[in-house]
Amino acid sequence: MKALLEKLIINYPYFFAVVLFAIGVLTVLTRSNLFKKLLGINIMGSAGFILFIASGNIRGGVEPILHTSDHEAVYVNPLPSALMLTGIVVSVSVTAFALSLIIRLYKEYGTTDAQRIARMRNEVKKIDSNDRR
Amino acid sequence: MTAMIADNLPVLVIIVPLFIGIVLPVFARRLRLVEGMVVLAEALGLVGAGFLAYMVVTRKGADWIYQVGGWPAPWGIELTANSLAVFFLAVVMVVSLPIALFTIGNLRQEVGGNMRTARFYTLFLLLVGSLAGMALTNDLFNTYVLVEVATLSCCGLVSSHGTPRAAEAAFNYLILATLASSLVVSGIGFIYVITGHLNMGFASQGLEQIWQAKPHAVWIAISFVLVGFGLKSAIFPLHIWLPDAHSSAPSPASAVLSGLAVKGYMICLLKFLYVVFGPDLMKEFSVDRILVLAGMTAIICGSVMALPQNNLKRRLAFSTVAQVGYIYLGFGLMDINGLAGALFYLASHAAIKSALFLSAGAMISATGKKKISELAGIGRKMPLTASVFTAASLGLIGIPLFSGFIGKWYLIAGSLDSGDFLPTIIIIAGSVLCAAYLFPVIRVAWFESPQQAEQVNAEQQAEQPDSAAQEGSRGIALQDEEMHSGQQVQQTAVYQNVQENTPPGNQVKDPGTAQKLALILLTAVIFILGIMPGPFIALAKRAAAELLMLR
Numbered sequence: 001m002k003a004l005l006e007k008l009i010i011n012y013p014y015f016f017a018v019v020l021f022a023i024g025v026l027t028v029l030t031r032s033n034l035f036k037k038l039l040g041i042n043i044m045g046s047a048g049f050i051l052f053i054a055s056g057n058i059r060g061g062v063e064p065i066l067h068t069s070d071h072e073a074v075y076v077n078p079l080p081s082a083l084m085l086t087g088i089v090v091s092v093s094v095t096a097f098a099l100s101l102i103i104r105l106y107k108e109y110g111t112t113d114a115q116r117i118a119r120m121r122n123e124v125k126k127i128d129s130n131d132r133r
Numbered sequence: 134m135t136a137m138i139a140d141n142l143p144v145l146v147i148i149v150p151l152f153i154g155i156v157l158p159v160f161a162r163r164l165r166l167v168e169g170m171v172v173l174a175e176a177l178g179l180v181g182a183g184f185l186a187y188m189v190v191t192r193k194g195a196d197w198i199y200q201v202g203g204w205p206a207p208w209g210i211e212l213t214a215n216s217l218a219v220f221f222l223a224v225v226m227v228v229s230l231p232i233a234l235f236t237i238g239n240l241r242q243e244v245g246g247n248m249r250t251a252r253f254y255t256l257f258l259l260l261v262g263s264l265a266g267m268a269l270t271n272d273l274f275n276t277y278v279l280v281e282v283a284t285l286s287c288c289g290l291v292s293s294h295g296t297p298r299a300a301e302a303a304f305n306y307l308i309l310a311t312l313a314s315s316l317v318v319s320g321i322g323f324i325y326v327i328t329g330h331l332n333m334g335f336a337s338q339g340l341e342q343i344w345q346a347k348p349h350a351v352w353i354a355i356s357f358v359l360v361g362f363g364l365k366s367a368i369f370p371l372h373i374w375l376p377d378a379h380s381s382a383p384s385p386a387s388a389v390l391s392g393l394a395v396k397g398y399m400i401c402l403l404k405f406l407y408v409v410f411g412p413d414l415m416k417e418f419s420v421d422r423i424l425v426l427a428g429m430t431a432i433i434c435g436s437v438m439a440l441p442q443n444n445l446k447r448r449l450a451f452s453t454v455a456q457v458g459y460i461y462l463g464f465g466l467m468d469i470n471g472l473a474g475a476l477f478y479l480a481s482h483a484a485i486k487s488a489l490f491l492s493a494g495a496m497i498s499a500t501g502k503k504k505i506s507e508l509a510g511i512g513r514k515m516p517l518t519a520s521v522f523t524a525a526s527l528g529l530i531g532i533p534l535f536s537g538f539i540g541k542w543y544l545i546a547g548s549l550d551s552g553d554f555l556p557t558i559i560i561i562a563g564s565v566l567c568a569a570y571l572f573p574v575i576r577v578a579w580f581e582s583p584q585q586a587e588q589v590n591a592e593q594q595a596e597q598p599d600s601a602a603q604e605g606s607r608g609i610a611l612q613d614e615e616m617h618s619g620q621q622v623q624q625t626a627v628y629q630n631v632q633e634n635t636p637p638g639n640q641v642k643d644p645g646t647a648q649k650l651a652l653i654l655l656t657a658v659i660f661i662l663g664i665m666p667g668p669f670i671a672l673a674k675r676a677a678a679e680l681l682m683l684r
Binding site: 021024025028034037038041044045047048051052055079080083086087090093094097098101102104105108109117118121 | 274277278281285288289292295297298300301303304307308311312314315318319322323325326331
């Protein structure tokens with residue numbers, strides 16, 4: 001038990017990544033407010049980024065720039081951070097697109113609640129089929 | 134110049150559609166020019182894919198590895214033109230060219246406005262470019278970026294109608310697709326943490342050495358990748374977004390989403406499972422059994438869910454859920470015939486489902502009717518469109534002479550080789566169910582006269598109780614708004630031949646020349662794949678052998 005706790009404390013970024021991922025998934029799947037769904041997606045994405053970035057870190061490592069004085073230095077891996085920049089760009093585009101869709105839905109239905117939107121849509125459908133008679 | 138193009142062909146096939154797609158909105162005022170550029174991009178892609186396929190086939194065994202920017206393998210990104218890559222590349226280009234042709238002169242009516250049309254084409258070409266990239270790339274993170282480009286383009290295509298219904302479907306799709314992307318990127322993160330490589334070949338070597346020491350980490354990585362790509366490619370329990378998204382998109386978008394986009398994610402999954410994890414690891418973690426089980430469930434459940442759908446495009450969308458099952462089933466058989474069959478079925482379904490969605494879209498936009506029961510007697514008014522629909526249906530069911538038959542034949546051969554009879558039974562049962570949900574459409578289209586159908590409809594509607602009085606005023610206001618915006622779109626449409634709400638009469642006829650050409654091309658692909666499958670099966674078998682490491 002003690003060994004497990006020690007491992008958990010040493011690798012705390014991974015632990016946080018798991019917690020954030022769980023929070024994100026729970027928010028996406030259980031909330032019916034579209035904004036909260038979007039927030040959940042972003043939290044979940046951050047979990048993936050943290051997992052990646054933590055994998056590049058070395059405790060006591062220095063930035064990967066050639067130090068002429070210090071040949072023994074341990075460098076942290078810059079690749080995961082660079083990759084996650086791309087990931088963040090993707091996440092920003094997803095957020096922008098999702099927000100534009102939410103605005104479209106809000107203009108049409110006057111609410112950002114997924115369940116209420118579904119209910120209103122079904123009502124419209126019913127009227128439609130009655131009209132066709 | 135020619136030598137330079139030939140040397141950089143693998144990257145040009147990806148970049149040309151992406152680049153032309155991005156510059157399109159600049160020319161939005163001149164729609165003819167935009168359409169010409171789209172067809173040019175598609176034609177260039179097709180020529181490039183054909184040339185690449187020729188080079189790979191004649192090279193016999195050696196893959197063409199292209200280093201992007203000249204950086205060698207562990208550091209730079211690699212594009213690998215092997216049999217699998219050129220096979221899928223050819224499928225993408227051959228199927229997306231007729232879809233692009235179909236949209237000529239006809240798309241503005243569906244999405245409304247020059248700018249919106251140009252943006253639709255931008256998304257279309259971005260999707261095609263990223264699918265080509267998914268086929269060729271040999272880098273894990275590059276795959277993730279291309280998958281994201283494809284996902285965003287798909288969501289944009291779904292919402293390109295601009296109706297609230299489409300926006301809702303696109304939002305739900307976006308949320309689930311992004312959830313899947315998070316899973317995929319976490320899976321890639323795990324692979325990177327375990328092996329320290331993002332190149333598929335190096336990661337595979339690393340996993341081979343280390344998986345026995347860290348089986349749990351590998352297990353987690355496989356689960357993330359499997360569920361992530363499973364959600365994106367709509368394997369049965371994870372398909373919930375697909376029917377809404379694919380049925381509320383404009384018809385050409387439905388065709389490219391159902392025909393190609395879903396397949397791109399499947400090819401990614403195939404590369405992750407077979408190239409990165411490798412067949413041995415798959416057997417060790419019984420991923421093959423999971424794939425076969427998921428495939429069989431999808432075939433039965435997807436077909437059964439398609440049966441009660443009265444909306445034509447929804448029925449076709451549920452049919453995609455079932456057909457995805459066949460391909461997963463073949464992926465899981467771990468046998469050269471089964472895997473080649475799955476790849477061939479993937480190609481054949483891409484052509485067939487595109488033909489079905491395009492011909493269904495032509496019928497729907499000509500009559501303004503979305504339900505199957507309202508399309509009675511359409512075969513006499515739109516003979517070519519209905520013929521293409523019938524031919525594609527027969528192909529999907531798997532009648533000999535059509536491409537679906539060859540794919541199912543090899544899948545059955547593969548499942549018999551693996552010594553398990555259940556998949557064979559499920560494949561045949563799936564064909565019967567497929568006939569059960571497609572033959573009624575054909576019967577209604579050819580053998581029912583409109584008068585009969587109207588009587589039946591009137592009787593059915595008379596049975597429904599009146600509930601209009603119970604509706605709130607908000608719902609009625611909404612409907613008014615919707616009708617109003619619909620009328621605006623109709624007024625602005627220039628190319629529109631038939632107004633959306635005109636009753637079926639003499640005006641209902643086959644679509645224009647470009648549309649006819651597109652439908653005929655797709656039917657020709659279905660027939661060629663069905664009558665002369667030799668070279669295609671040979672290429673699929675080579676790809677399967679490479680994946681199974683049998684060479």
